[in-house]
Amino acid sequence: MPSIEHLLWLPVCDARQVQEDPLSVVLMDQALVLWRDQNGTACGLYDQCPHRGARLSLGRICQGQLQCAYHGWMFEGQGHCTQVPALPHFKPGTSQRAKAVAVQERMGLVWVCLDAMHAEQAIWPAFAAEWNASMRKINAGPYDVATSAPRIVENFLDMSHFSFVHDGWLGQAGHSEIPDIELTQSDTGFKITNAQVWQPNTSALSKEGGMVAYTYEVNHPYSAVLTKVPDAQSGVPPGYEESIVLLIQPLTADACRVWFRMAVADFDADVEDVLAFQDKIFSQDKPVLESQTPRLLPLGAGMESNVASDKSSVAYRRFLQKLAVTFGVC
Numbered sequence: 001m002p003s004i005e006h007l008l009w010l011p012v013c014d015a016r017q018v019q020e021d022p023l024s025v026v027l028m029d030q031a032l033v034l035w036r037d038q039n040g041t042a043c044g045l046y047d048q049c050p051h052r053g054a055r056l057s058l059g060r061i062c063q064g065q066l067q068c069a070y071h072g073w074m075f076e077g078q079g080h081c082t083q084v085p086a087l088p089h090f091k092p093g094t095s096q097r098a099k100a101v102a103v104q105e106r107m108g109l110v111w112v113c114l115d116a117m118h119a120e121q122a123i124w125p126a127f128a129a130e131w132n133a134s135m136r137k138i139n140a141g142p143y144d145v146a147t148s149a150p151r152i153v154e155n156f157l158d159m160s161h162f163s164f165v166h167d168g169w170l171g172q173a174g175h176s177e178i179p180d181i182e183l184t185q186s187d188t189g190f191k192i193t194n195a196q197v198w199q200p201n202t203s204a205l206s207k208e209g210g211m212v213a214y215t216y217e218v219n220h221p222y223s224a225v226l227t228k229v230p231d232a233q234s235g236v237p238p239g240y241e242e243s244i245v246l247l248i249q250p251l252t253a254d255a256c257r258v259w260f261r262m263a264v265a266d267f268d269a270d271v272e273d274v275l276a277f278q279d280k281i282f283s284q285d286k287p288v289l290e291s292q293t294p295r296l297l298p299l300g301a302g303m304e305s306n307v308a309s310d311k312s313s314v315a316y317r318r319f320l321q322k323l324a325v326t327f328g329v330c
């Protein structure tokens with residue numbers, strides 16, 4: 001049975017970065033090469049030639065196939081070798097095959113599942129707002145962060161840091177108390193509802209402070225979805241809400257690249273303002289995230305101290321344990 005980390009869809013780059021030249025990317029310590037075939041479909045292989053181990057990303061694309069730079073073997077997008085130039089009459093077989101990953105494009109990003117054979121079963125972040133046409137979609141990031149993916153997810157779920165790390169933005173000194181939240185388990189993860197917080201800046205569009213209702217959903221070990229409904233008194237347009245999905249490319253166990261895919265119920269706001277707000281918030285989180293030791297998220301009992309307002313963190317740690325996640329935890 002493949003490990004859970006191999007059964008995840010994870011982002012590896014902006015879709016616009018994959019062109020006709022080989023692009024090297026890293027996912028969970030694995031070097032990969034991506035390119036577009038003749039149909040414009042993104043495809044990817046482990047970045048190691050089956051012949052003598054040269055990096056395939058040093059090669060070039062000829063008629064949609066990747067040609068290794070060392071002896072010119074040709075590979076199509078699923079890894080089949082189609083030609084060995086030193087033996088023009090030889091029909092390459094499975095022992096000449098390069099190892100492929102499964103590749104898809106979604107949400108403006110290119111996604112990889114490391115186990116191409118079992119990609120059908122792999123977990124996608126559940127982002128229901130993605131399919132809602134009345135919501136405008138905006139990608140923020142990428143942001144590079146020197147910590148593990150689980151530390152970043154846990155920070156995304158944590159509301160009790162708002163009045164300290166985001167003082168004057170998502171929280172304010174004197175508004176530190178976090179009322180009890182509701183936690184619901186599901187077959188695929190968990191959900192947090194009824195989380196209320198007072199925010200001086202409820203969103204990029206707000207004009208005044210106000211109460212905001214938060215909902216969180218977790219169904220993927222390295223992703224989480226947040227939905228915010230600010231009180232209308234904060235000056236946001238009537239019916240305004242926003243959903244943000246946290247998307248992480250774990251480069252190594254303790255270094256990541258992060259994107260946020262936002263769905264906002266507003267088509268008028270200047271995209272630069274929405275992005276500037278997100279950049280500001282993340283620039284406040286990053287130094288704290290990078291200061292946390294160990295960088296890997298501790299799952300063992302008693303390794304860190306939990307109190308009642310850490311309900312979402314505790315639920316997330318249990319979720320990782322249940323899935324038997326080993327990458328990014330200790």
Ligand code: FES
Nearest residue numbers: 049051052068071
């Ligand atoms: S190492 Fe790639 S063709 Fe020889």
Ligand SMILES: [Fe+2]
Nearest residue numbers: 155165166285
């Ligand atoms: Fe934060």
